[in-house]
Each structure stands twice: as C-alpha cells, then as structure tokens.
Amino acid sequence: LSSNSGFSQSAEESNNSVFQDWRFKYGEKGFEFRSGDNNYLLQIQSRLQFRFATPSDNDPYTFNNFSDNSNNVFKVNRSRLKVGGHAYKPWLKYYWEYELGQSNLLDYRIMIERWEWLNIKVGQWKLEFSRERRISSGAQQTVDRSILNRSFTVDRQQGVELYGRLRTKGPLDFNYWLGVFTGSGRGARENDDKNLMYFGRIQWNMFGENLGFTSSDLGIHQKPAAIIALAGVTNRSPYTRFSSSGGGVLEGFEEQNPGQYRINQANLETALVYKGFSWQSELHWKNIQDRVNNQETKLNGFYFQAGYLAHQSLAWWPEPLEIAARYANFTPNTLQDYYLDEITLAFNWFFKGHRNKLTMEVSEFDLETADVGIKDEFRFRIQWDISI
Amino acid sequence: LSSNSGFSQSAEESNNSVFQDWRFKYGEKGFEFRSGDNNYLLQIQSRLQFRFATPSDNDPYTFNNFSDNSNNVFKVNRSRLKVGGHAYKPWLKYYWEYELGQSNLLDYRIMIERWEWLNIKVGQWKLEFSRERRISSGAQQTVDRSILNRSFTVDRQQGVELYGRLRTKGPLDFNYWLGVFTGSGRGARENDDKNLMYFGRIQWNMFGENLGFTSSDLGIHQKPAAIIALAGVTNRSPYTRFSSSGGGVLEGFEEQNPGQYRINQANLETALVYKGFSWQSELHWKNIQDRVNNQETKLNGFYFQAGYLAHQSLAWWPEPLEIAARYANFTPNTLQDYYLDEITLAFNWFFKGHRNKLTMEVSEFDLETADVGIKDEFRFRIQWDISI
Amino acid sequence: LSSNSGFSQSAEESNNSVFQDWRFKYGEKGFEFRSGDNNYLLQIQSRLQFRFATPSDNDPYTFNNFSDNSNNVFKVNRSRLKVGGHAYKPWLKYYWEYELGQSNLLDYRIMIERWEWLNIKVGQWKLEFSRERRISSGAQQTVDRSILNRSFTVDRQQGVELYGRLRTKGPLDFNYWLGVFTGSGRGARENDDKNLMYFGRIQWNMFGENLGFTSSDLGIHQKPAAIIALAGVTNRSPYTRFSSSGGGVLEGFEEQNPGQYRINQANLETALVYKGFSWQSELHWKNIQDRVNNQETKLNGFYFQAGYLAHQSLAWWPEPLEIAARYANFTPNTLQDYYLDEITLAFNWFFKGHRNKLTMEVSEFDLETADVGIKDEFRFRIQWDISI
Known part of the structure; x- marks a missing residue:
C-alpha cells in the first residue's frame, strides 16, 4: 500500500x-x-520598509543640508523582491534581489559552496568590505546606516570572489575574502579603462564562531562571540564614491574622467555579542589620488554602536524591546578643519526578529568648521520593516 | 499507518x-x-492587457488632440505582476503590484485586518477617493476610465489609513476610510514641504451589502445592492494632478514650486447592481488655489455609467455578453466657456469574468468652446484583458 | 483508507x-x-549571464570602434526573470520575460495553441524573422550573435500573429508565420503614423522534423533534420534598426521623423543537425527608403555557422565539449566600398545543456574600405550562462 x-x-x-x-x-x-x-530550492521573499521622517530623511553633510526647512515625509523607502535558493546541486546557490520602487537590480549572484575553506562567487553583490553596509537594510539596529556610509562604502560591484573559512580546533579561526571586480559600481555595462578593483578581507573569529553580517543578539549568546576584521580595497575609476545608484561623486570631486581617481581604502572592524548585548565598530581610511589634477585627499572616520535586549537584566523590560546607540565621527578632508558627527539613540521592537520590526530613532548631527563654528540638527524617524 | x-x-x-x-x-x-x-499565503498573478486603438489611444482634451491624424496602434497596454497574501497571521495581509512594461512599482502595502470595524493600511496604493479609478484597470466595464479621470483622480499615494465597516442589523451600515499621506504621488521620495494630504470617505451600504470596488453584475444579484458615498481630500504640493507616473500638471499649471497649490476635492458617488444590471456615477468638484500667483480655479465634472447582462431579459442574448454605456461631462474651468463630453458604448465578452475578457468600444468626444464652436472625434478600441 | x-x-x-x-x-x-x-501551469526561471570581455565587449562597426583602447570588463550581462505556463486550458499559454538589470519588459505574450495548423499569438515578442536573433541569448553556440544582428534584426514587436505547421506524411511539411505589428519596437506606446509592420515566414522542414529555434545538436540526431526558410518584413516608421532598447538608428540615419523610412527586408535561412554536428546560415537583404530625403540605401550580409560535439568522432574528446565557428560578412551600403567581416571560434562546455554552460570565444573583425585599407581587431570573451 x-x-x-x-x-x-x-x-x-x-x-x-x-x-x-x-x-x-x-x-x-x-x-x-x-x-x-x-x-532544487526556490525561496521567494518580499520586503517592505515604511518610513516617516522629520525634518528630512537624508543625513546632512554640508552646511546647506543643515537648513531650517522642515518636511514631513511618509514613504515606502525600500520595496524588495528577493529570490534565492540552489539548483542542480545543494552547493550551487543563487540569489537575486530587485528594488521594485527604484527598478534597480541590486544583487544577482551565483555561489559555488562545496567546501568550507574555498568558495567562489560570481555576479554582482555588496562587497564584504564594511559591516554596516553589508548588513541588510532590514537587519540594521538603527533606522539606517551611519554618516560614514555615504563616503566609505564600496557598495555593490560586479566580479568574481574566492572566500572561505580556515580553522583548527584551537584559536586559529579565520574567514577570508579575495575578489576582483570591474570597479564601476552597480549596473555598469563597461569599464572606463583596463584597471580593475581588487578587494581583500581577513576576519579572526575570536571565540570560534563566525558572527556573520548581522546585528542585535537576538539569539542571546550564552558564550561570547566576537570578530576582528581588516579589509582593504583599491580601485581606479571616474568615481569617488559608490551607492545603490552605482558610481557617484563626493563633494568637491565633480570631474569624472576615465581612470581619474585611484582610491585606496582600509577598514578595521570589530563586533561582539554576549547575553543580549551587541557591539560593533568600524574605523575607516580613504585615500583619493586625482591623477588628472595630481592631488591627494585623505578622509577618515569611525563609529561605535551598541545594543542591548535589556530584559536580560531588567525583569520589567519587555522582551521584544532593544535599546541601541551609535556615535559616528567623520573627517571629509584631513587637511581641513571640518568635522561631522552623529549621535543616534534607537529603540527596536522585534515582532518577529528582523523580519518584522518597528524602529524609533532620534539623531543629533553636528557640523564643526573653523569658519562658522558648530551647527547642529535633530532628526526623528520611525520605521516599520517587514519581510514576507 | x-x-x-x-x-x-x-x-x-x-x-x-x-x-x-x-x-x-x-x-x-x-x-x-x-x-x-x-x-502564510502567497498569491502570484500576471495580467496582460492587449489593446488596438484607432485613430489614437488617448482621450482628447485640447484642440490639438482633436486633430485629423490617424494612427493605428497595437500594444501591450498593461503588463502587471501581482503578488499578495498574508504572513505570520491570516490578518496581516500584504500586496504589491508592479507594472512590468513601464517598470513602475504601483502598489506596495500592508494591511492589518483584525476587526471588521477597524483596519490599518500602510504603504502605497490607489486612494479610495473615486470609484472608476479605484476599480482595477482589468475590471472596468469599458476599455478604460472616463475623461474625468485624468483631472480628478488622486491616484496612488504613500501613507497610513484607518478603515472599516460599521453596521447594525438595521439600515445603519457604513464603510469609512481616513488617511494621511505625503501627497506627492506614486514613487515620491521626499515631500516638498511640511504639508500632508488628508483624505476621508464615508459610504452608506444601502441594502446591507458592501459592493466593493467592482463593476458589472457578474454575480447576478437577486436582491439589489447599492451604495452612496461622499469623499473629500485636501493637499498642498507642486502638483495639480496625479497619475500612475506620479505628480503632474494640468494644462495651464506648468509652474511647480514647493507648496504652490492647495487643492480641495470632493466626490459624490453612487453604485447599484440588480439582476445583471449595474449602475455607477461620480460627481466631482475640484478647487485649485495657486498660492504663488494668488489665483483660484474651479473644475467640475460627472459621469453616469450602466451595464446590462441582457441574457437576463432576452433569451437569444449570449450569456457572456454585456452591453455598457457611459456619458461623461467635464468643465476644466468654471469661468470659461469650455466643455468636454464623452459618450461611450461598449460590449464585454466575459470568457472568465473580468479575468479573461474581450471589450469592444466606440466613443465620441465633443469639445465645445465659445470661440471655436464644437469639434468632435470618434475613437474605436478593442481590448483583451487576461489575468493568469 | x-x-x-x-x-x-x-x-x-x-x-x-x-x-x-x-x-x-x-x-x-x-x-x-x-x-x-x-x-494551470506556472513556470518560474531565473537566468544569469556573466561575461568577461577584452579589449571591449561590443562588436566594432566603424573606424572609431577599431581603436587601441583596451578595457577589461566583468559584468552581469543578462539577468532575466522568465514566467510562463498556461491557464484555464492547456492550450491557452502565456509567457513573459523581464530583464532585471536593465528593467526592460522583453516578452509578454499569450498563445492560443489548440491546433497544430493554426495558432494565434498576441503581445510582444521577438519576431521569427531571423534564426540567430530568435534563438535565446542563453542558447547561442557562441558568446553572442554575429555582426549582422545589429543591422538586420527586426527584434521584438507588438502585434498579432497566426502560425502553425502544415504537413502530410510525405515531404510536404511546412511551418508558417504571418503577423501584423505596430512596428515601433519594444515597449512602444504609440505608433508614429497609420502604417503597420507586416511579417511573414515560410519554413520547409526537409526531413519531417521542425528543428525549432535552437543551436547545437545536444540530442545527437541519428537521422538528419534540416530546414530552409524564407522570411520577409515591411515596415514604415522613424527607425532604421531595432534592438532590445526599441527603435533606433543605423549610422548615417540620424533623422527620425514619423514615417520617414519604408524598410523592406528578406532573409534566406538554413539549418541542419546530424550526429552532433550542427549548421546554420542566414542571408540578408535590407532596403531603406528615406521618404523625406528621397534616398534609397541597400544593405546585405550573410553568415555561416557550424558546431560539432566531437566526441562523436574522437574517443578522447570530452563529451560536454563543443567546438563551433562562424564567418559573417556585412556590407553596410552596396554603393560604397566598405565591408566588415567576423571570424569567430568558440568552445562550449555544457554542464547541463544550454541551461548551464561555459563558453570561450576568440573573434577577429576586419573592416575594409577603399580609402583606408584594412583594419582588424581581436577580441576574447568568456561567459557563463546559467538558468535556474
């Protein structure tokens, strides 16, 4: 029967x-x-991020942005279709992600993951260069990334990467990533010159666990897990920054000739989770060599961020509630007296982990210059992020 | 076992x-x-609308449009991907709709529908302001909406809405909608100023049935069902009209400064179905206050529309065939002698309700002005709309 | 039980x-x-085409393209979402294909396929005018189509088509296609004038098998299968060529007035497969009548292409490996001494037929003119095409 x-x-x-x-x-x-x-595996997920912001949704970074205009905005800030899984064999994985609201293809990649120590990825994706950029916008601890992200992210690129985890039973436990990319950003169809982008990252998993790119200790680790990582990238292109829109310009770098800018960047990153507490930090250096005008510019910045599911200590604290804070400091040009910083306080209510989460956030931004002194601005945002 | x-x-x-x-x-x-x-529920639907039109597909609304050019056009007029369902709980519903041909995200919304009398919707969708706009383009009784739609629709907006149904066993049976929106149209990323859009609608379900936003009495109601609704909306923005493309301009309102236009609109709507017969009407007022040039413009218009599945009366009439007609009348400016009207006669062959339907339509448009007298134009269209 | x-x-x-x-x-x-x-049937497929090219990915076709610039480019060259199947009845078929990277709707069509000898298609798709264009970019024998494609393809159009197969038990075995289209290319919303595009193709299935639009004899035919086809198309529009981007211009035809160009085209096509060997050829004529400037231009070109799964003859040859070659010759204007040709040698490694395939290709392009003599260029490309 x-x-x-x-x-x-x-x-x-x-x-x-x-x-x-x-x-x-x-x-x-x-x-x-x-x-x-x-x-064969097919996974289909939709994600909606709904945001209210006042007086403005953007991070201010020039004096003009620190204006007195007050705009209230409700918007569908992100609307994603995510399709992934594997085909032919369990280790032949695929993933693509499309931003429906902007009609942008974000990720499109194939991963051959047969061995832990050696995997291959081809396609387009967010480089593993910096933690906060790499963590999905739906899995942030605050409403969005820090003021550093705009200037330091390498964002999505098209290329090939080797990566894996090397470990013994002892403290030798590393993840590595090594990649070659066209270096012209998301959606580029051509390279501007022969030069490619080269990227590497080495990460020490201090207590034998690879934390991955996530924030908030929702799993309530009973043993600490931590990483220290160092990443570097070099590229030559017409661009001085990258975003979801592809290659772009930093303030003061409006020229865009083929191969005009050689950019070298490094990031020193830490992260830790333990008993509901989570910590992460990044320390960035960026060097822009303008090969047309023969000029060099140095940027740097750092942030610290911590969160706590305080019900671990306080009996009266609601279990789904996390409190989180971030301090970020950004120097757009080390030769100028011009500094930006950000203090953010956020509360997350996790209905269903990061897949259904409400976030409320207050930020203060300070701009300090030699000429004009200090100017500051407050911002309030509330956001519902839901994956279905 | x-x-x-x-x-x-x-x-x-x-x-x-x-x-x-x-x-x-x-x-x-x-x-x-x-x-x-x-x-958990996932629904996936594709919709194709294939149209032939001659001499032109657009509704004429200025003298230039009433030209003698005769263009034949076949086109995939709408091509939609619709994904919806619920997640986590049956009452946590989601829906998104993407126009593939234009690469526009149309709807993206979450609905919390726990109680009949109080529901919440967030995201982007077509406001429940006017019946013909709200009814899906695939469920129209004619090939497309009336000449009123271009000037009066509030179209899709981003925001938050409360809605529900309040009823007793007696004749007190109402649906209501109350919403706050950014008021900058589909796909807007920022608001132009502090001002938001406010919207309300109250609908009396006369015989204890909420007709919903549908046309044609395919269910052959044996008891009549009818509604009367009043809707109002107020907004301040750079726009004088909205469409699937977002905020736009009416003729004569080419300036687009932040907060330039305060617009107040009202709509009185009726609908009825009974034994294969269906009726609907809208009566619109729109008031545009130009706060820059200190001018006021008033528009109004109305339409009546009726359809009949005549096999209910005539034995020889094919069961899938509906005959429908519409008269629409539009005054673009109450201070000018300038009127537009539309008479449309349509035949629908329902292979599978609105999900697989062939529509043939003839329209006559008249433009009447003090200067030039009357000008008229005929249009013929045939359309196949199929949802899969 | x-x-x-x-x-x-x-x-x-x-x-x-x-x-x-x-x-x-x-x-x-x-x-x-x-x-x-x-x-009811729903099929969902994702396709990724990842390409590395040097010194450039485009086919050169003017002297400027034969430059000495050397750019290396890695890119996600194609990223497709394909949805198809049938609904209501097995013979009511649908298919749509969306290019995610470019946000272009490519195909969107409904096919009524009740009888072998008479089928109807409506929507938008690649016309059955020429073999190499019609074969999916994922099922090519080389990395991409020949230098002819840019100038001769009719590409995707919107319209209605009748097609089918007429056969007896004897050698009378034909496929036919007859279509009427707007003739304004992919995604067009309007026609420029009254003129439509008319298309026809007749194909003799020489040995009683319809080869379809595929390349490479992966099925290892033990009996030969071959076709000879003749196709013709006439159109009047502002365009002198078509591509996935819609209507466009050939070099020297920058003017684009409504109805400016009457274009007549013909294609004589052959194809054969037998024991791992495959052959295909096209011979094109194109006549452009500029009705504004009263000028006529004639283009022609041809290509031959052959492939062989050589393990059919050579014991040491790996089974998944195909060798293929193509020669193409193009005359952009029969009144000028100006010729382009292309020789391509390619190797395909079929992991899983055309659905998972690696292709390596070397091409040589020659441009020969009366003035400047011969100029040539080599190109190397490697490509992974995977459907999931």
Whole structure:
C-alpha cells in the first residue's frame, strides 16, 4: 500500500532527475519550495520598509543640508523582491534581489559552496568590505546606516570572489575574502579603462564562531562571540564614491574622467555579542589620488554602536524591546578643519526578529568648521520593516 | 499507518512554526500557495492587457488632440505582476503590484485586518477617493476610465489609513476610510514641504451589502445592492494632478514650486447592481488655489455609467455578453466657456469574468468652446484583458 | 483508507474548478507548479549571464570602434526573470520575460495553441524573422550573435500573429508565420503614423522534423533534420534598426521623423543537425527608403555557422565539449566600398545543456574600405550562462 502516490510523480521523470515529494515551508528567507532530493530550492521573499521622517530623511553633510526647512515625509523607502535558493546541486546557490520602487537590480549572484575553506562567487553583490553596509537594510539596529556610509562604502560591484573559512580546533579561526571586480559600481555595462578593483578581507573569529553580517543578539549568546576584521580595497575609476545608484561623486570631486581617481581604502572592524548585548565598530581610511589634477585627499572616520535586549537584566523590560546607540565621527578632508558627527539613540521592537520590526530613532548631527563654528540638527524617524 | 507522511514535514520545524500540508490552488488572485495552518499565503498573478486603438489611444482634451491624424496602434497596454497574501497571521495581509512594461512599482502595502470595524493600511496604493479609478484597470466595464479621470483622480499615494465597516442589523451600515499621506504621488521620495494630504470617505451600504470596488453584475444579484458615498481630500504640493507616473500638471499649471497649490476635492458617488444590471456615477468638484500667483480655479465634472447582462431579459442574448454605456461631462474651468463630453458604448465578452475578457468600444468626444464652436472625434478600441 | 487526503483539497472547490493533487517539478523551464487537471501551469526561471570581455565587449562597426583602447570588463550581462505556463486550458499559454538589470519588459505574450495548423499569438515578442536573433541569448553556440544582428534584426514587436505547421506524411511539411505589428519596437506606446509592420515566414522542414529555434545538436540526431526558410518584413516608421532598447538608428540615419523610412527586408535561412554536428546560415537583404530625403540605401550580409560535439568522432574528446565557428560578412551600403567581416571560434562546455554552460570565444573583425585599407581587431570573451 503506497501512501502519497497521488502526489509523487511516480512514472514522470524529468530529463535530468526524478523529483518526488517536494517540501514547502515558510522560513527565514520567505516562501520555500524544495525538491525531495534537495537538489532544487526556490525561496521567494518580499520586503517592505515604511518610513516617516522629520525634518528630512537624508543625513546632512554640508552646511546647506543643515537648513531650517522642515518636511514631513511618509514613504515606502525600500520595496524588495528577493529570490534565492540552489539548483542542480545543494552547493550551487543563487540569489537575486530587485528594488521594485527604484527598478534597480541590486544583487544577482551565483555561489559555488562545496567546501568550507574555498568558495567562489560570481555576479554582482555588496562587497564584504564594511559591516554596516553589508548588513541588510532590514537587519540594521538603527533606522539606517551611519554618516560614514555615504563616503566609505564600496557598495555593490560586479566580479568574481574566492572566500572561505580556515580553522583548527584551537584559536586559529579565520574567514577570508579575495575578489576582483570591474570597479564601476552597480549596473555598469563597461569599464572606463583596463584597471580593475581588487578587494581583500581577513576576519579572526575570536571565540570560534563566525558572527556573520548581522546585528542585535537576538539569539542571546550564552558564550561570547566576537570578530576582528581588516579589509582593504583599491580601485581606479571616474568615481569617488559608490551607492545603490552605482558610481557617484563626493563633494568637491565633480570631474569624472576615465581612470581619474585611484582610491585606496582600509577598514578595521570589530563586533561582539554576549547575553543580549551587541557591539560593533568600524574605523575607516580613504585615500583619493586625482591623477588628472595630481592631488591627494585623505578622509577618515569611525563609529561605535551598541545594543542591548535589556530584559536580560531588567525583569520589567519587555522582551521584544532593544535599546541601541551609535556615535559616528567623520573627517571629509584631513587637511581641513571640518568635522561631522552623529549621535543616534534607537529603540527596536522585534515582532518577529528582523523580519518584522518597528524602529524609533532620534539623531543629533553636528557640523564643526573653523569658519562658522558648530551647527547642529535633530532628526526623528520611525520605521516599520517587514519581510514576507 | 500514516498517509501523507512523505509530504508533511513531520520532524522538520522552522524556527517559528510547524508547517504541515501546504495547499495549492488557482483562484481569483492567481496561483496560490497556502500553509496548512493558514498563517502564510502567497498569491502570484500576471495580467496582460492587449489593446488596438484607432485613430489614437488617448482621450482628447485640447484642440490639438482633436486633430485629423490617424494612427493605428497595437500594444501591450498593461503588463502587471501581482503578488499578495498574508504572513505570520491570516490578518496581516500584504500586496504589491508592479507594472512590468513601464517598470513602475504601483502598489506596495500592508494591511492589518483584525476587526471588521477597524483596519490599518500602510504603504502605497490607489486612494479610495473615486470609484472608476479605484476599480482595477482589468475590471472596468469599458476599455478604460472616463475623461474625468485624468483631472480628478488622486491616484496612488504613500501613507497610513484607518478603515472599516460599521453596521447594525438595521439600515445603519457604513464603510469609512481616513488617511494621511505625503501627497506627492506614486514613487515620491521626499515631500516638498511640511504639508500632508488628508483624505476621508464615508459610504452608506444601502441594502446591507458592501459592493466593493467592482463593476458589472457578474454575480447576478437577486436582491439589489447599492451604495452612496461622499469623499473629500485636501493637499498642498507642486502638483495639480496625479497619475500612475506620479505628480503632474494640468494644462495651464506648468509652474511647480514647493507648496504652490492647495487643492480641495470632493466626490459624490453612487453604485447599484440588480439582476445583471449595474449602475455607477461620480460627481466631482475640484478647487485649485495657486498660492504663488494668488489665483483660484474651479473644475467640475460627472459621469453616469450602466451595464446590462441582457441574457437576463432576452433569451437569444449570449450569456457572456454585456452591453455598457457611459456619458461623461467635464468643465476644466468654471469661468470659461469650455466643455468636454464623452459618450461611450461598449460590449464585454466575459470568457472568465473580468479575468479573461474581450471589450469592444466606440466613443465620441465633443469639445465645445465659445470661440471655436464644437469639434468632435470618434475613437474605436478593442481590448483583451487576461489575468493568469 | 484514503492516502493523500491531507494534501488534496477534498471539499474545497474554487469557483471555477476543483484542484486536486498539484504536481511540482524542476524542468527545462525552471520551477514548475502544475494543477492536477493540467489546466494551470506556472513556470518560474531565473537566468544569469556573466561575461568577461577584452579589449571591449561590443562588436566594432566603424573606424572609431577599431581603436587601441583596451578595457577589461566583468559584468552581469543578462539577468532575466522568465514566467510562463498556461491557464484555464492547456492550450491557452502565456509567457513573459523581464530583464532585471536593465528593467526592460522583453516578452509578454499569450498563445492560443489548440491546433497544430493554426495558432494565434498576441503581445510582444521577438519576431521569427531571423534564426540567430530568435534563438535565446542563453542558447547561442557562441558568446553572442554575429555582426549582422545589429543591422538586420527586426527584434521584438507588438502585434498579432497566426502560425502553425502544415504537413502530410510525405515531404510536404511546412511551418508558417504571418503577423501584423505596430512596428515601433519594444515597449512602444504609440505608433508614429497609420502604417503597420507586416511579417511573414515560410519554413520547409526537409526531413519531417521542425528543428525549432535552437543551436547545437545536444540530442545527437541519428537521422538528419534540416530546414530552409524564407522570411520577409515591411515596415514604415522613424527607425532604421531595432534592438532590445526599441527603435533606433543605423549610422548615417540620424533623422527620425514619423514615417520617414519604408524598410523592406528578406532573409534566406538554413539549418541542419546530424550526429552532433550542427549548421546554420542566414542571408540578408535590407532596403531603406528615406521618404523625406528621397534616398534609397541597400544593405546585405550573410553568415555561416557550424558546431560539432566531437566526441562523436574522437574517443578522447570530452563529451560536454563543443567546438563551433562562424564567418559573417556585412556590407553596410552596396554603393560604397566598405565591408566588415567576423571570424569567430568558440568552445562550449555544457554542464547541463544550454541551461548551464561555459563558453570561450576568440573573434577577429576586419573592416575594409577603399580609402583606408584594412583594419582588424581581436577580441576574447568568456561567459557563463546559467538558468535556474
């Protein structure tokens, strides 16, 4: 007597394999369709980020931005379709992500992940250069990334990468990433010159756990987990910064000739989670060499960020509530007396982890210059981020 | 003896819930994947609207449009991907709709629908301001909306809304909608000023049935169902009209300064269905206050529309065939002698309700001005709209 | 005792039909969801094409393109979402394809395929005018199409088409296509004038098999299969060429007035497969009549292409490896001494047929003119194309 006979495709075979007994689930990555032999997996997830901001949603970074205009804005800030899984074999993985509101293809990549110590990725994705950029906008601890992100992120690039984890039973436990990219940003169709972008990152998993790119200690680690990472990238292109829109310009770098800018960047990063407490920091250096005008500019900046699920200490504190804070400091040009800093205080209410979360945030921005003194601005934002 | 054991994910539990026995269907909203506990639902639907029009597809609204050019056009006029359902709980609903041909995100919204009398919606969607705009382009009784739509629709906005149904067993049966929106139209990323859009609608369900936003009495109501609704909206923005493209300009309002226009609008709406007959009407007022040039403009217009599945009366009339007609009248400026009207006659052949429908339509447009007298134009269109 | 009772939607019926026992598969067209009665089918496939090219990815076609610039580029060259299947009945088919990276809707079509000899297609798709254009970019024998494609393809159009296969048991075995289109290219919303595009193709299936639009004899035909086809198209529009971007201009035809160009084109095509060997050729004529400047231009060109899965002859040759070559010759203007040709040598490694394939290719381009003599350029490309 055969149960399930109606469902299994008994006599019906595809050219390549037999598929019996598909399995269905709603999991971390959305709706999930998996073949019985686990050679094929399709995951479909939609994500909506709804935001209210006042007086403005953007981070201020010049004097003009520190204006007195007060605009209230409600918006669908992010609207994503995410499709991933694997095909042919469990280790041949794919993922793509499309921003529906802006009609931008963000990620599109294939990963060959057969061995822990050596994997290959090809396509377009966010480089593993900096933690806060790499963490999904839906899994941030605050409403959005710090004031550093605009100037230091390498963002999404197209290329090839080797990566893996090297470890012994002892304290030797490292993750590495080594990649070559066109270096012209998201969606680029051509390179401006022969020069490619080279990227590397080495990460020490201090207590034998790879924390990954996540924030908030929702799993309540009973043993501490921590990483220290150093990342570097070099590129030559017409661009001085990158964003989801592709290559762009920093203030004061409006010229965009092929191969005009050689950019070298480094990032020293830490992260720690323990008993509901989470910490992360980044320390950035960026060197811009203008090969047309023969000039050099140095930028640097850092941030510290910490969060706490305080119900771990306080009996009266609601379990889904996290308090988080960040301090960021940015020097756009080390030769000028011009500094920006940001203090942010945020509260997260996790209905369902990062997949359904309400965040309320207050920030203060300070701009300090030799000429004009200090100017500051407050911002309030509230955001609902939900993945389905 | 356990049947289905291969299919159910017996020992396999997600972090959050156990999912046994998913159910699959092709329903009103397309392909449907539902978890056994009904906490998760994914619906995927594609819609194609294929249209032939001559001499032109657009409604004429100025003298230049009433030209003698005759262009034949076949086109994929609408091509939609619709994804919806619910997640986490049956009452936490989501929906998004993407126009593939134009690469526009149309709807993206979350609805918390726990109680009949109080629901919350956040995101971007077509406001419930006017019936013909709110009815899906795939569920119209004619090939497309009337000449009023271009000038009076509030279209899609981003914001938050409360809505619900209040009723007793007696004749007190109302639906209400109250919303606050950025008021800058579909896809806006910023507000131009502090001012938000406020919207309200109250609808009396005369015979205890909420007709919803549909046309054609495909269900052949044996008892009449009817509504009367009054809706109002106020907004201040650089725009004098809205469409699927976002904020836009009416003729004569080319200036677009932040907060230049305060617009107040009202709509009185009726609808009725009974034994295959359907009726709907809208009566619109719109007041545009130009705060820069200190001018005021008043627009108004109305339409009546009726359809009949005549097999209810005539034995020889084919069951899938509906005849429908509309008269619309539009005054772009109450201070000028300038009127537009539209008479449309349409035939719908419902292969599968509105989900697979052929529509043939003839329209006559008249433009009457003090200077030039009357000018008229005929248009013929045929359209196949199919949802899959 | 009823097995499967948990899965089948025993008592639950949709308005239109009963759906028992859905079936799931990963097949040629991706993830597949099929209703038990086979009235509904949804297929979802993602396709990624990742390419490295040096010194440039584009085919050169003017002297400026034959420059000495050497750019290396890695890129996600194509990123497609393909959705298809059937609905309501097995013969009511649908298909749409979206280019995610460029945010372009490529195909969106409905096919009524009830009888072999008479089918109807409406929507937007690549006309069956020329073989190499019609074959999916993922199923090419080389990295991409020949130098002819840019000037001769009719590309995607919006319209209506009748097509089918007429055959007897004897050698009379033909496929035909007859279509009417707006003739303004992909994504056009309006026609420029009254003139439509008319298209026809007749194809003789020489040995009683319709080869379809595919390349490479992956099925290893033991009996030869071959076709000879003649196709013609006439159009009047502002455009002198078409591409995935819609209507465009050939060099020297920068003016774009409504109805400026009457274009007549013909293509004589052959194809053959036998024991791992495959052959295809096209011979093109194109006549451009500029009705504004009263000028006529004639273009022509041809290519031959052959491939061989050499393990059919050589025991040491790896089974997944195909060698292929192409020669193409293009005359942009029959009145000028100006010729372009292309020689391409390619190797395909078929991991999983065309659905997962690595291609390595070297091309040489020659430009020969009366004035300047011969100029040539080499190009190397490597490409991974994977459908999931």
